[in-house]
Amino acid sequence: MRIVIVTRTHDFVIEVGLQEPVLEIKMKIEQLLGVPVASQSLSVSGWELVDGLDMEDYPIVIEGTKIDLTIKSMIMLPPLSHCSKIQIIVKFPARQFNMEVDTTDTVHSLKEKIHVIDGTPIKRMLLFYSGIELEEDFRNLSEYGICEFSEILVFLETMHRLRDEPPSGRLSLVVQTSSSLLNAASIPLEMKDSCTVNDLRQLLLSRKILPIDDYLFIHKQRIMRDNCSLRWHGVGNGDCLYVFKGTISRSGY
Structure with missing residues (x-):
């Protein structure tokens, strides 16, 4: 389907697929306009489109939908090796702790770090961020949009895990x-x-x-x-x- 990208100065049309991720659309825009992916923010009716989701996840996006492109100014960081280090919050149903990770860490390496700190078996971990399961172990945390102070929910892949959850509110x-x-x-x-x-x-x-x-x-x-x-x-x-x-x-x- 075709969507309309709206900028401050002009509009232009691009072709996208229903299962095409938002991140790939940003890559197309980078090729067309030269705007880095990291500087782009796409939104519909004030709702920002998340990189890890695709067009099927947004039923309001149909043929001819206008998507607003906002170009964010980039803050230059010193070229230090630790600049990609961030603090995240790891939350279990009944406890939580902070952890330092690298945005280039994979989901699997995050599970390994949680295992070292908490002892939770890696094979039983189910990780979620903003309602999305981190189900592809080889992907980097940055690909899921995880940033400073993001909350990662941890569940255990077992029928008995509900016993550890707090009572309903x-x-x-x-x-x-x-x-x-x-x-x-x-x-x-x-x-x-x-x-x-x-x-x-x-x-x-x-x-x-x-x-x-x-x-x-x-x-x-x-x-x-x-x-x-x-x-x-x-x-x-x-x-x-x-x-x-x-x-x-x-x-x-």
């Missing part, structure tokens, strides 16, 4: 509909953080707040998974969830 949240759905209504709700996205969907349908249809829920620019809890998605008290009509269908998955 209640969340006050707002469901915001799109302009084409209920005229951009804001719906306040209170739910347990252990409730799944599907539970949320059924609650809205049972109260006849939403008409019967297929919906996508988005939290902090990321599509939410039906069978995962609000806590798993990192939903906090007072957060806003956006709802759009539609479904996700990925070929080859």
